[in-house]
Amino acid sequence: MVAFIARRLIAGLALIFVISFLSYALISLAAPDVAHQILGMNASDAQVAAKQHALGLDQPMVVQYWHWLTAALRGDFGTSWFTSESVASTIMSRLPVTLSLVVVATLVTGIISWALGVAAATRRGVVDRIVQIIGVIGYALPGFLLTLLLVLVFAVQLHWFPAVGYVGLMTSPSQWLASITLPVISLSIGAIAGVSQQVRGSMLGVLDQDYVRTLQARGLSMRRVVFKHALRNASAPALTVLGLQFVGLLGGAVLVEQIFGLPGIGSMAVQYTVQGDIPIIMGLVMFSVVGVVIVNLLVDLLIGWLTPKARVA
Numbered sequence: 001m002v003a004f005i006a007r008r009l010i011a012g013l014a015l016i017f018v019i020s021f022l023s024y025a026l027i028s029l030a031a032p033d034v035a036h037q038i039l040g041m042n043a044s045d046a047q048v049a050a051k052q053h054a055l056g057l058d059q060p061m062v063v064q065y066w067h068w069l070t071a072a073l074r075g076d077f078g079t080s081w082f083t084s085e086s087v088a089s090t091i092m093s094r095l096p097v098t099l100s101l102v103v104v105a106t107l108v109t110g111i112i113s114w115a116l117g118v119a120a121a122t123r124r125g126v127v128d129r130i131v132q133i134i135g136v137i138g139y140a141l142p143g144f145l146l147t148l149l150l151v152l153v154f155a156v157q158l159h160w161f162p163a164v165g166y167v168g169l170m171t172s173p174s175q176w177l178a179s180i181t182l183p184v185i186s187l188s189i190g191a192i193a194g195v196s197q198q199v200r201g202s203m204l205g206v207l208d209q210d211y212v213r214t215l216q217a218r219g220l221s222m223r224r225v226v227f228k229h230a231l232r233n234a235s236a237p238a239l240t241v242l243g244l245q246f247v248g249l250l251g252g253a254v255l256v257e258q259i260f261g262l263p264g265i266g267s268m269a270v271q272y273t274v275q276g277d278i279p280i281i282m283g284l285v286m287f288s289v290v291g292v293v294i295v296n297l298l299v300d301l302l303i304g305w306l307t308p309k310a311r312v313a
């Protein structure tokens with residue numbers, strides 16, 4: 001198990017390095033004239049050149065990346081070129097909003113997907129068809145349209161939930177829950193469609209195995225066979241899909257936060273990307289990549305615990 005964890009950690013660190021370099025290179029190539037944006041379009045060429053020198057933009061991209069990387073390894077992600085605020089503090093001030101959405105949406109997706117998938121695989125018939133219809137609708141319905149419908153029906157017409165804004169968990173748990181309910185539903189529906197179908201397919205495959213029929217022949221109830229034996233073996237592929245959905249939820253949070261007016265890192269990413277604020281953008285990239293690596297590591301560990309054969313992969 002130690003070797004299994006070590007391999008996953010090394011792979012995660014390599015991924016972080018590669019993604020950080022590629023992101024910095026792409027951002028540097030696509031970034032607008034930052035010095036002009038900071039100083040204003042009326043700034044003289046001498047002022048622009050001085051600002052570029054102060055920011056290190058007159059150096060080769062590889063040198064710029066090396067300076068950023070060595071500082072980041074010390075825990076210093078720099079300051080925003082436009083606001084002079086610490087990158088770490090700027091991200092941390094918005095992190096609770098996005099984490100609330102993504103973590104709760106992941107939990108909701110996991111619980112509902114496993115319930116739907118197991119019900120479809122064990123009950124078959126009408127239940128199976130309903131779950132498959134839910135999957136098709138979840139795939140086909142555009143995310144932005146679903147989000148707008150949720151706002152129109154449940155916020156504007158019924159007034160059950162707020163249309164915009166966010167209340168912190170520590171401020172008021174009930175208002176926090178109300179403020180994230182519609183965004184979480186919007187994020188979860190597409191993810192539930194994918195994961196539930198994976199759970200269903202995995203369960204059907206496991207239930208057709210000979211050992212399941214043997215356990216039933218020995219007198220074990222179908223409920224015990226499903227939840228004690230079959231579900232454990234069927235969960236590994238679904239957990240992999242759920243880990244991938246976490247990445248999709250991070251991306252979907254950008255749109256959802258814009259529509260619901262939530263001050264998270266998704267809306268922040270749009271703002272600073274347009275400006276070309278490389279320190280902030282790289283801080284956001286690192287947060288996302290590290291988050292994905294941690295989630296994938298946890299998923300791999302859980303899969304390794306459920307199916308020991310996976311540890312040798």
